[in-house]
Amino acid sequence: MNDTNPGQIFTDISQCKLPNVTFVTPDGAWSDHSGGCGAAYPYCASVGPSWVANLVNNVGQSTCTSGNFLDTVVLITWDDWGGWYDHVKPPQPVSSSLLGYFNSTGQNNVYGLRVPLLVVSAYSPSAGYVSGSWNGQGAAPTTCPLSTPQYCHDFGSILNFIEYVFGSAGKPLGEISSQYHYADYLALDGPNDPLCTPTQCPYSLADFFNFNHSNAFTPINVPVRYSVSYFQNYSLPPQPPDND
Numbered sequence: 001m002n003d004t005n006p007g008q009i010f011t012d013i014s015q016c017k018l019p020n021v022t023f024v025t026p027d028g029a030w031s032d033h034s035g036g037c038g039a040a041y042p043y044c045a046s047v048g049p050s051w052v053a054n055l056v057n058n059v060g061q062s063t064c065t066s067g068n069f070l071d072t073v074v075l076i077t078w079d080d081w082g083g084w085y086d087h088v089k090p091p092q093p094v095s096s097s098l099l100g101y102f103n104s105t106g107q108n109n110v111y112g113l114r115v116p117l118l119v120v121s122a123y124s125p126s127a128g129y130v131s132g133s134w135n136g137q138g139a140a141p142t143t144c145p146l147s148t149p150q151y152c153h154d155f156g157s158i159l160n161f162i163e164y165v166f167g168s169a170g171k172p173l174g175e176i177s178s179q180y181h182y183a184d185y186l187a188l189d190g191p192n193d194p195l196c197t198p199t200q201c202p203y204s205l206a207d208f209f210n211f212n213h214s215n216a217f218t219p220i221n222v223p224v225r226y227s228v229s230y231f232q233n234y235s236l237p238p239q240p241p242d243n244d
Helices: 008-014 044-060 155-166 228-232
Strands: 074-077 117-120
Touching: 008 044, 008 228, 044 074, 044 117, 044 228, 074 155
Parallel strands: none
Antiparallel strands: 074 117
């Protein structure tokens, strides 16, 4: 992210200068936090979705030989659940995978309420695919991963996926030590989780991709008010993305 000009990301995409791995954080005014619009931003509820939609559209419609829709995946997530209700009980991690943390039980490293994760790719399995879907009937799941094709992902899954793609595929993940692991090592949908077989989890987020086919990109409709030029010409002082 360019702290002084977040809209620079659109220039980088159009000029085929997008780095292999890019972390993009919105300005605080576009961060989807509720209750922060005010009279000065009467349409701000549309800004966050428009920011994301423009990013996706620019990648999806790119004519670059690298950084186009066929060789790029866009992972969209949030840092918290927004304070709203979640009907699914947080799963309990496998304690044996958390040895070395605090009292070796993982009691201080457990999951909270879910956050959204959108995976935009030309190789998604099918339209409307939902990973780890649960229909709400019966007891809420309490362990991960669930039975195929249900999976449980976490923020470490993103790191695991990046390391797999840009490292040596199948190579053991890096560690701090044999007792203290990085988040990507502990990902519940990754090859190091004792409950996930290599067939299910060759790498994190694997169930989101089917490389036997590719999907054409469908542009997302964006309000004219919040086209790319709005973000490129944004002149208000930068705000932190989270001012809670």
